[in-house]
Every structure is written in structure tokens, then in C-alpha cells.
Amino acid sequence: MGIPEIRRVAVMGAGSWGTAFAKLCADAGREVIIWARREEVAANIRERRRNPDYLPEAVLPETVTATSQPEEALDGADMVAIAVPSQTLRENLAQWGTTGVIGPDATVVSLMKGIELGTGKRMTEVIVDVIQIDPSRVAVVTGPNLAGELVDQHPAAAVVACIDEERATLVQQAIVTRYFRPYTNDDVIGCELGGAVKNVIALACGMAIGMGFGDNTKATLITRGLAETARLGVRLGADPLTFAGLAGLGDLVGTCMSPLSRNRSFGERLGRGETLEQAQAATRQTAEGVKSCLSIRDLARDCGVEMPITEQVEAVCHENKPVKEAMVALMSRDTKPE
Numbered sequence: 001m002g003i004p005e006i007r008r009v010a011v012m013g014a015g016s017w018g019t020a021f022a023k024l025c026a027d028a029g030r031e032v033i034i035w036a037r038r039e040e041v042a043a044n045i046r047e048r049r050r051n052p053d054y055l056p057e058a059v060l061p062e063t064v065t066a067t068s069q070p071e072e073a074l075d076g077a078d079m080v081a082i083a084v085p086s087q088t089l090r091e092n093l094a095q096w097g098t099t100g101v102i103g104p105d106a107t108v109v110s111l112m113k114g115i116e117l118g119t120g121k122r123m124t125e126v127i128v129d130v131i132q133i134d135p136s137r138v139a140v141v142t143g144p145n146l147a148g149e150l151v152d153q154h155p156a157a158a159v160v161a162c163i164d165e166e167r168a169t170l171v172q173q174a175i176v177t178r179y180f181r182p183y184t185n186d187d188v189i190g191c192e193l194g195g196a197v198k199n200v201i202a203l204a205c206g207m208a209i210g211m212g213f214g215d216n217t218k219a220t221l222i223t224r225g226l227a228e229t230a231r232l233g234v235r236l237g238a239d240p241l242t243f244a245g246l247a248g249l250g251d252l253v254g255t256c257m258s259p260l261s262r263n264r265s266f267g268e269r270l271g272r273g274e275t276l277e278q279a280q281a282a283t284r285q286t287a288e289g290v291k292s293c294l295s296i297r298d299l300a301r302d303c304g305v306e307m308p309i310t311e312q313v314e315a316v317c318h319e320n321k322p323v324k325e326a327m328v329a330l331m332s333r334d335t336k337p338e
Contacts (some may be wrong), residue, residue, distance in 0.1 A: 003167055004105055006174035007031060011075035012096070014066065015040050015286075016054040016112055018083030025081075026061040027153075027177045034066040035073035042066035055134060058151040067199050070096040079107045079174060081141070083284035084288045086123055086196075087115025093130040102131065107167055110140045113195035114288045115295040120302065122192040136164040139171050140188055142195040143246040144254030146261065153179040159247045162189035183246065189245040190238030197296055198252040199289030200224030202263035203313050205256040207323050209264070210271020221257050221309065227308040232296075237304045263289045270316060271323050290317050308333060 007030060012034035022032045024265050036042040043068035045051055049059050065299065067073050074080060079104055082315040084092050089112060108131070110123040121129065124138045143158035152155060160175075162168035168184040175182055187192060201221060208217045229252070230243040242248055255261045266287035269279035276290070293314040300307040310332055317320035 003107070003170055004078060006078040006107065006170055008077050009033075009079045009174070010035065010130040011081045011083060012070070012073065012074040012092070013083035013111075014045070014051060014054070015083060016147035018081075018179075019045075019051045019055050019060070020145075020150040021081055021111055021141070021175075022064050023058060023060055023151055024065045024175055024180055028175050030063070030079075030174055030182075032064045033077075034064065035070050036066055036143070037276065037284060038067055039068040042068045049319050055147065055151055066237065069252075071101055074101040077103065077106055079109060079171065080125070081109040081111055082123075086112045086288055087117055087193060087291050089123060089126050090130055091115065093127065093218055096178065100261070102133075105163075105320055107137055107139055107171060108133065108140055111141055112288075113142065113192075113199060115196050115299060116144050117291060117295045120295060120299040122189070124188055124192060135188075136162070136167065138162070138188075139168060140191050141171070141175070141182070142191050142196075142251060144250040146258055146330070149261050150180070152193070153177075155181075157181040157183065157246055157250070159191055159245065161186065161188045161247070162332050163188060185242065185245075186219045186249070187242045189236055190233045190240075190242030193233045193236065193238060194243055194248040195251055196288075196292055197225070197229040197232065197307075197310065198248075198255050198312050199263045199287070199295060200293045200313050201229070201252060201295060202255040202261055203267035203287070203289045203293065204309050205269070206261075206264040206267020206269075207271035207313075208267075208327070210268040210273075211327070214315060218256060218258045225256075226252055228300075228305075228309060232300050232303065232305045232307060235305050261286045265288065273323075276317055289313070290329075 009025045009030045009032045012035045026032045112123045141164035160168045160171045172182045297314045312326040
């Protein structure tokens with residue numbers, strides 16, 4: 001007996017990406033329920049078909065509803081897509097009581113891009129650790145998918161990564177639309193690392209933009225950022241070709257180049273001379289790279305992998321290193337073959 005078709009989707013998280021993914025699933029013909037932490041957000045989605053806090057202009061389809069009760073969202077879901085800040089995942093999973101509520105055949109999809117502080121675990125590893133389910137039931141959806149463009153139905157593509165090919169295909173079929181083209185992949189490690197590290201590189205690109213540097217600098221940071229991402233990925237068992245695809249280069253370019261990217265925008269504030277506290281106060285949404293740069297740096301050191309851009313971003317964000325000094329440190333490194 002195979003895995004059942006995905007008809008009902010629970011999206012756990014009502015931020016920008018969770019809301020955009022819910023609309024995407026509805027546009028693909030699924031019945032969708034969003035879990036929102038605050039009841040007023042859930043009520044707005046139910047009654048007005050809008051999420052004014054994150055994507056106020058987007059009108060959600062009639063097949064999308066919302067609740068602030070996690071058990072109501074999870075009950076009967078064929079697919080559970082999780083879109084909460086990565087460093088809150090473990091706590092949220094425990095609070096939701098997911099172990100006994102998620103159906104035995106349901107697919108759990110990570111929409112998050114981060115590495116857990118303290119453990120160095122990828123998001124799928126945290127899910128498996130807390131819920132105690134087989135890794136073959138956990139998938140990742142990742143790629144160059146800026147929420148604001150997705151709700152406006154700008155053509156985009158993504159990767160559905162899962163070690164179970166049949167399950168990856170079922171998720172692919174559940175989210176494909178005329179404007180969204182998902183591809184399947186079995187390299188969960190590479191896809192997750194690409195999504196996590198690109199946030200850190202986008203912070204660096206934002207810093208460079210804030211300092212007034214141009215496209216040469218951005219292209220350099222993107223290219224060398226991809227190189228250090230691939231080094232870490234290969235050391236951890238990823239397929240190096242993954243980093244040339246949508247989950248690697250595609251996501252990296254989108255996040256580093258777009259002013260819609262919260263990590264790039266956060267980095268710009270730092271590059272203009274704002275403190276971390278000032279940038280955080282001015283930014284309502286989570287810039288995942290600010291915390292992940294620390295866990296990624298620690299993971300790289302544990303693996304003996306050199307990640308100079310990540311090291312400097314971490315020093316700026318967590319050691320009060322001036323942005324100008326970080327840039328000088330990168331440009332003063334010993335020369336070597338590419």
C-alpha cells in the first residue's frame with residue numbers, strides 16, 4: 001500500500017513564507033489550514049482572507065482557513081508544512097504535541113532555512129529528533145522563493161528534497177501550479193545547507209551594499225559564498241552538484257540580489273553603520289542568518305571546513321566587529337588558487 005495522496009495541508013506558521021506557501025497549496029487544489037500563534041492573525045485569515053501583518057495585499061483563496069489551536073490544524077492533515085523561525089522549531093514541536101497528533105502516513109515538510117544553535121542539527125534532523133518519526137517521512141521545500149513575489153504569482157521554481165522518492169513526488173504534485181514548478185531531489189543534506197548558509201552570505205552582501213560597494217563586490221561574495229557552502233556540504237555528505245541548482249545557486253542569488261530579502265536588508269542596515277540592536281528594532285521579521293551564522297560557524301569548525309565569509313559575518317553580528325574591519329579581513333587573506 002503506497003503513500004496516500006495529499007489533499008489536506010496544515011501550514012504551521014503564519015509569517016510571510018507560511019502564508020505564501022498556504023496560498024500556493026490552495027492554488028494547487030489543496031485544502032489548507034494555517035496555524036497562527038496569535039488568534040487575531042487566525043481570525044483575519046478566516047474572516048478577511050488576509051494576513052495584514054506580513055502580506056497585507058495578498059488575498060487568500062476560499063480553501064484556506066486558519067486557527068490558533070495547533071491540534072486543530074494538525075488533525076487529519078496529509079502534509080504538515082512547518083514555517084516557524086528555525087531556532088524556535090524544537091520548542092514549537094514540543095508545544096504542539098505533534099508526536100501523537102500527526103497522522104501515521106502524513107508527510108512533514110520543512111520550509112525553514114537554518115541550523116540549530118547548540119546542536120548543529122539541520123531542521124529535518126530536529127523534526128526527526130523531537131517527533132521520533134522515520135526520516136523518509138520528512139521532506140524539504142527550498143529554492144529562490146521570495147514570498148512577496150510568490151503571492152503575486154511570478155513564475156518560480158523550487159526543489160522538493162526527500163530520501164523517499166515516492167514521497168518527494170507526492171509533495172511535488174501537491175504544490176505544482178501554472179506559476180510554480182517544483183523539482184524533486186534526494187539530497188536533503190545539500191538542499192538544507194544551501195538554504196541555511198545563503199542567509200549568512202546575504203547578510204554579507206547586504207553589508208557590502210550598505211557600505212556603497214557595487215556589483216563586482218556582490219558577485220564576488222555570491223561566488224565565494226557558494227564555494228564555502230559547497231565545501232561544508234561535501235564534508236557532511238552532500239552531492240556537490242546540488243549547490244549548482246535551485247537549492248544552492250538559485251536560492252543564493254535570489255536572496256543576495258533582492259531588496260525583498262530580509263537577510264540582505266538587515267545586512268544593509270549593518271553596512272550603513274547601525275548596530276545589531278538598531279537593525280533588529282527596525283526589522284519586524286526574522287533575519288535567520290543573524291543566529292544561524294553562529295551555528296554554521298561552529299559546525300564548520302567542528303568539521304574542519306574553512307568558511308571565511310561566515311566567520312566575518314558572525315564576528316560582526318556577535319562579537320561587535322566593525323563591518324569595515326570584516327571587509328578588510330576578507331580582502332587581506334592569503335592568495336591561493338581558486
